[in-house]
Amino acid sequence: MKKSLLTLLLLIFAFMLSAGTPKYVFLMIGDGMGPGTVQMYNKLFPDNNLKKFAAPVLTGTDNVFGKTTDSAASGTALACGIKTYNRSIAMDKDGKPVTSLAKLLKKRQWKIGIVSSVGINDATPSTHYANRKTRNEYAGIISDIGRPGFDFFGVSLIKGNAKAGMAQLKKVLSSSKYQIVNGKNMNKLKPENKNAVITGTNVPQLKPGSVRLCDITTKAAELLSAGDNRFFLMVEGGAVDHGNHANDASWAMKEMIEFDAAIGAALSFAAKHPEDTLIIVTADHDTGGLTLKDPSKLDSKFYLKQKAFLAGLTSVAVKLKAAKLPADQIIKQLTRQVGIENITADEQKKLNYACSLFLDGKTTSTDKFTAGMGYGRYNPLVIEVLRTRDRRNGFYYTSFGHTSAKVTTFVKGPGSEHFKSPLENSDIPHRIAAAAGMPELLKKEGKAAAKSAR
Ligand SMILES: [Zn+2]
Structure with a gap:
C-alpha cells in the first residue's frame, strides 16, 4: 500500500516537472490557412510537420461584431488578446490602443522576434509592435517599428509603396540602433545587438540557394536564445492567403511547403530544448473556403x-x-x-x-x-x-475572400495543457501568458496601458 502511494506521488511529481513553464515560445501564423487548406496539405504531404503535433484545437476567428475577420482584427486578437473591428492594428473596438503580449514580455526582459514572409508592415506582424487605427497607415506602421525595442525582425517585403517604404524602414531601424543585413549575411549578426534581416523578396518565391523563411526562423531562435534569455518569436507564413484569395491551390500549397519548413525549424530548436519550448501553430482565418468534395480524386x-x-x-x-x-x-x-x-x-x-x-x-x-x-x-x-x-x-473553392470557418491550432511543449479546450483566437495570447506563469498579464497590463495612452 505504502509502495503504491509512493509511486503515485512520484508520478504526480514527474507530471509537475513535465508541465513546466516554457522559456521559449514560437507563435507561428499561417495567414489564410483554413481547415480545407490543412486537410489538402495533409493529403498531399502525409509526413509533414503538423503531424508531429497532438490533434489540433478548433479556433474561432470572427471579429468583435461576429463578422468574418480580416488579418488586422485577427492579428490584434492573436497579438493582444482582444476582439476588435476589421482593419484595427492593436486598437480596441472604441479605437483605444492595446498592448501586445510581445511588448509586455519585452518589459519583463524576454527577447522578442517578429518574422514574416510577406510585408513586415502588413496587418499580421504589425499588430505586435504598432498601434494604428487602420492597417492602411503603412508609413505610420513603419515609424512605430523601433519603439518597443524588439530584438529581431525578419523582413521580406513592404506593404504599400515598396521602394519608399523600404528606405523608410532602413532609416527607422538604423536610428533605433538595429544591425541590418541581407539574407546571405545572417551569420554576421551578433546576439548582443538588436538585429534585422532584410531579404526584399517574398521568401517562398526566392531563387534556389537563397535564404528561406525556415533559415530566418532558425537564425532568429539562435540569436534570441543566446545568453540564456527567454524569447517570444512570431513567424508568419503570409502568402497562403494570397494563393487562396486567387483560388489557386497550387500557389497556396507551395506557400504551405515553405511555412511547414519554418515549423520544422521551430521543431528542430524544440528537439534541443524539449522541456523549455512551446510551439503554437495557428491561422488568422480561413481564405477561399477550400473544400475537399471527394478526396479520393485528389x-x-x-x-x-x-x-x-x-x-x-x-x-x-x-x-x-x-x-x-x-x-x-x-x-x-x-x-x-x-x-x-x-x-x-x-x-x-x-x-x-x-x-x-x-x-x-x-x-x-x-x-x-x-x-x-x-x-x-x-x-x-x-x-x-x-x-x-x-x-x-475533387475539390473546389467557395469564395475569393475570407470565411468564418474555424481554423486549427496545433500546440506542442510545456504549457500545452492550457490549450486543451476550444479556443477563440483572442484566447491564445492569454493562454501563452498562463503557460508562462503570468495568467493575469494581458488582463491587467493590457488594460492599464490602454488607459494611460488615452
Ligand atoms: Zn486575406
Whole structure:
C-alpha cells in the first residue's frame, strides 16, 4: 500500500516537472490557412510537420461584431488578446490602443522576434509592435517599428509603396540602433545587438540557394536564445492567403511547403530544448473556403503539373489574346498549363463561356476584371481553367475572400495543457501568458496601458 502511494506521488511529481513553464515560445501564423487548406496539405504531404503535433484545437476567428475577420482584427486578437473591428492594428473596438503580449514580455526582459514572409508592415506582424487605427497607415506602421525595442525582425517585403517604404524602414531601424543585413549575411549578426534581416523578396518565391523563411526562423531562435534569455518569436507564413484569395491551390500549397519548413525549424530548436519550448501553430482565418468534395480524386502531384501561378497564367492568356488566336486554341493552351488534356463537352461549355467574357472584355496589363461576374476580380478564363482542374481533383473553392470557418491550432511543449479546450483566437495570447506563469498579464497590463495612452 505504502509502495503504491509512493509511486503515485512520484508520478504526480514527474507530471509537475513535465508541465513546466516554457522559456521559449514560437507563435507561428499561417495567414489564410483554413481547415480545407490543412486537410489538402495533409493529403498531399502525409509526413509533414503538423503531424508531429497532438490533434489540433478548433479556433474561432470572427471579429468583435461576429463578422468574418480580416488579418488586422485577427492579428490584434492573436497579438493582444482582444476582439476588435476589421482593419484595427492593436486598437480596441472604441479605437483605444492595446498592448501586445510581445511588448509586455519585452518589459519583463524576454527577447522578442517578429518574422514574416510577406510585408513586415502588413496587418499580421504589425499588430505586435504598432498601434494604428487602420492597417492602411503603412508609413505610420513603419515609424512605430523601433519603439518597443524588439530584438529581431525578419523582413521580406513592404506593404504599400515598396521602394519608399523600404528606405523608410532602413532609416527607422538604423536610428533605433538595429544591425541590418541581407539574407546571405545572417551569420554576421551578433546576439548582443538588436538585429534585422532584410531579404526584399517574398521568401517562398526566392531563387534556389537563397535564404528561406525556415533559415530566418532558425537564425532568429539562435540569436534570441543566446545568453540564456527567454524569447517570444512570431513567424508568419503570409502568402497562403494570397494563393487562396486567387483560388489557386497550387500557389497556396507551395506557400504551405515553405511555412511547414519554418515549423520544422521551430521543431528542430524544440528537439534541443524539449522541456523549455512551446510551439503554437495557428491561422488568422480561413481564405477561399477550400473544400475537399471527394478526396479520393485528389492527384497527389496535381500542384506540380501547374506550370505557373495565377499571375503567370494570366499573362499567358493576355499574350494569346493579343496574338488573336481563336478561342478553342487559347483554351487548349491554357488548360495544358495546368496539366489538362481531353476536355469533356461539359468542361468545354464552361470554358467557352469564360473565354467569351475574357475575349469580349477590356483587357488591361494586370487583367483585373469586375467582381460580380462569378470570377472575382480575376481573369474569367484563368479561373475557369483552374476550376476545371479542381473539379477533376475533387475539390473546389467557395469564395475569393475570407470565411468564418474555424481554423486549427496545433500546440506542442510545456504549457500545452492550457490549450486543451476550444479556443477563440483572442484566447491564445492569454493562454501563452498562463503557460508562462503570468495568467493575469494581458488582463491587467493590457488594460492599464490602454488607459494611460488615452
Ligand atoms: Zn486575406
